[in-house]
Amino acid sequence: MAKFVLAGRTDCPVYAKAELLADRLECCLPNFQIHKMSILPDEWKQWLEATCRKNGWKHKDSPLVWRELVDQGGKGMLLGGFSEFLEHCQDYYDITSDMSEEEMRSIAAENLEAKMTFLEEQRQRASLINPLHMLIGSALSPKCLFLIPNLLSGEALPSVSLISLHLLDLDGSEEDLQQLKRDTEELAFPRLHQVIVHSDVQRAFQKADIVILLDDAPSDSSGPEEEDEDEEDVEKRKVRRISERYREYGRMIDEGASKEVKVIVAPDSYANLACSLLLENAPTVDSSRFVAVSTQLENEARAVLAKKLDVKTSDVTDVIVWGNVSSSFYVDLQRAKVYNCDGAISGPSFFSQPVLKIIHEREWLETDFPDLVRSQRATLASKTSRAAAMSSTNGILTILKAWNGLCHPDEVFSLGVMCSGHFDLPEGIVFSVPVTFKDGEWSVFKRVTVKEELEDRLQLLASEIAEEKELASEDTKRTEDTEDS
Template sequence: MEEEVHRLKSLRPLHIWISSALNPVCYSLIPHLFTPGLFSGLPIFSLHLMDTSGSEEMLQALKMETVDLAIPRLHEPAGEYNDEQNDKDQVAEHFHRYGQLIETNAQKDVRVLVAGDFFINMKCSLLIENAPSIDPRNFVAMTTQLEYEARTQLAQKLSVKTSDITNVIVWGNISGSFHIDLQRAKVFRYDGAIRGPDGFSQHVMEMIYDWKWLKTDFRSLLHKHRATISSKTNKATAISTTNAILAILKAWNNAESPEEVFSLGVLSTGQFGIPAGLVFSMPVSFTDGHWSVRSDVIVTDELRVNLDACADELRMERDMAAKTLKNDA
C-alpha cells in the first residue's frame, strides 16, 4: 500500500478538462485524445469531465464508458455536474467563473481551446479576462470546423476533394458575423485547362468564374451547412467538430509546417487594424508548438469593411456580457 501511494505521488499527469462533456462531440472526441502523437511525449492522462446539461446519472455513465476504453495511460476519470444554458447571460456568468477557476487552480502553461456553436469568441474573451496571470496566447477559439466547411463548399463547386482546397482564411466572429477570405486559397488536382505535376496548385479565385455564386450562394450554403446536417441526423456535427479539435491540438502540441495557414480566434493586439482586446478569428501558423499571426496577409479596402463590421459585433457582445456581469455583482 505504501508503494502504491508513493507511485501515485510520483506521477505528473497531463490534466485534460472538458466542459459540456455530455455533448455528442465528446463521445467522438474522448477516445481520440489518447492517440499517440497528439501530445508530445507519452504522458499519463488525468481526464476531468464537466457536464452542462443532462443529468448527473448521464455523466456517471460517460465516466463508465471512458473507463471501459481500457487505456493504460489514463487515470480513472473524474466528473462534476453543473447546469448551464446557451442563454447569453448564463454563458457570461459561467465563463466568468471558469476563468476564475483557471486562474486559481491551473498551472501557468495551461492551454485552453474553446469550441462550440454559441458565443465562441465571447467565451474565450471572458476566460482571458478572468485569468490575468496566464499568457493570453494560451487561450484560443476554434475556427477550424468553419474553415473546413468553407473548403467543402469550394471543393464541391470545383469538383475536387475537400483536402484539395487549402489556405482558406476565416476572419471575425466565429459563431456570428464572419468573413471568408480566399486571397491565399489554392486548389490542387483541379481538372481544368492547365494541368501540372503532383504538388501543382492554382488560385481558387482564378478557377471560380461564377462571381454571383461567390457573393451570394457560397455564403448562404455555408451558413446553412451545419444546420442542414443536424436536421438530417437529429444530432450535432460531432465527427467534423472532433476532427477540427484534433487538428488544432496536433498543430499546437507538435511540430507543424509554418507554411500551413490556419484560422484561429486569438486575442488581438492591434494586428491588421483590428481593435486590441477583442478575440478575433485571423490567419495564424504553428511552429514548434506555438502559433503566430501571419503578417503577410493583405487587408484590402473591401476586407477592411468586413473586418470593421465583425469587430463592431464582437464589441457589442463583449459589452453585453460586461453589463450582465455588472448587474449580477
C-alpha cells in the same frame, strides 16, 4: 468454503486481537479464508456508517466481522464484533484467543505504523507518475462520443504517455457522468491513467494542462415567462448565462490550472465571447493560452469549394475565416489554393493553383458561396446532429495537433484569438484571424492583403463582437449592483 471479512480501526487493540485469531484459524483450517480491512482512525466512523447503511446492518464499534456467501451470491451476513467472532470460532472450530491487553495494544500500534508507512509508499509511487491532466467541460455533449476516443488514441498527443481525463458537466446528472466514465474506461486505451468525474468546479480545474470547453448557454426550465420574450430578450438571457459560466471558469483556470495550460473553446454559440470572458477572468495566464476554434468553419467552406471544383475537400487549402466563430464571419479566399484540379493547367500532386484563378464566376463567389457556407453551417447547427459533432470534433483535434507541433510551420489555420493591434482590429476582443503554429506556439499570419473592402468588413465584424462583449459587461455590472444593494 468459509470466507470472512474482518474490518477495523487501524489503532484498535481489539481489532489486533481479532487479526491474530483470524491468522490462527487460517493456519489450522485450509478452507478458511479471511480478508482484512484496516481503516485509518479518522476514516473509520464514516466508513462504518456507509457500510452498514449499504447492507442494512447496525454496528457501532471496531472491529466489524461479516461472512461472505461466496457460493450463494448476494450480500454478506453480519457476524458482529469481536465477541461474536470469538464465540463463532469457539463453537464451530474450537479455537479461542488468550492474548493479553498489553499484547493487543502493542500490535495495534504496529498496525497503525505499518498502515502509515504503506500509505506514504503509495504517495511516493504516485508522485513518480506524472500524467497530463485534461479537462472537458460539458462532457455529456454528443461531441465527446467522437472526441474522447480520438484524444486517448494518441493521434493528437503522441508524445503524452499517460492522460488523466477529468469530466465536468454542470447541466448533466452525476449518473450520466459516471456512465460516461465507465464507457471511457472500457475503451481500454493504454494512455488512459484515470477518469475523474467532477461536481466541484474548483477541483475540476486543478493542475489542468489542457482544457476543452464545449459549454453552450445552459438550458432553462423557468417555463411560461419565456414564451413572451422577444428575440432581444432571449439573446440577453443567453449572454447572461454564458457570461456567468465562463467568468467562473476563467477564475478557476486562473486559480488552479497550469500556467502553461492550453484552453480550447468550442461551443456551438458565443465562442468568441466565451473565450474573451475566460481571458478577462484569468489575468495571470498568458492570453496566448486561450483560443476559440474556427477550424470547423474553415473546413465547411473548403467542402463547398471542393464540390464546386470537383476535388476532395483536402485538396483545398489556406482558406481564411475572419470574425465571429459562432455568428458573423467572412470567408476570405485570397490565399486559397486547390490541388489536383482538372482544368486548363494541370500538374503533379504537389502542384497547386489559386482558387480565385480557377473560379471565374464572381457572382457565385460573392453571393452563392457565402450563402452555401452559411447553409452548411445551419445544417450542422443542431446539437443532435452526428455530423455537427463530427465536424466540431475534427476542428478541435486539428488545432490540438497543430498546437502540439503536428503540422507544417507554413500551414495556415483560422483561429479565434485575442486581438493585440494586428490588422488594425480593436484590442481586447477575440477575433478569428489566420495563424500558423511553430514549436508549440501560434502566431498571427500577417502575409495577407487587407484592402479597403476587406478592412471595412473586418471593422464591421469587430464592432458586432464588441457589442456582444459590451452586452455581457452591462449584464455583469447590473448583477453586481443588485447584489450590492
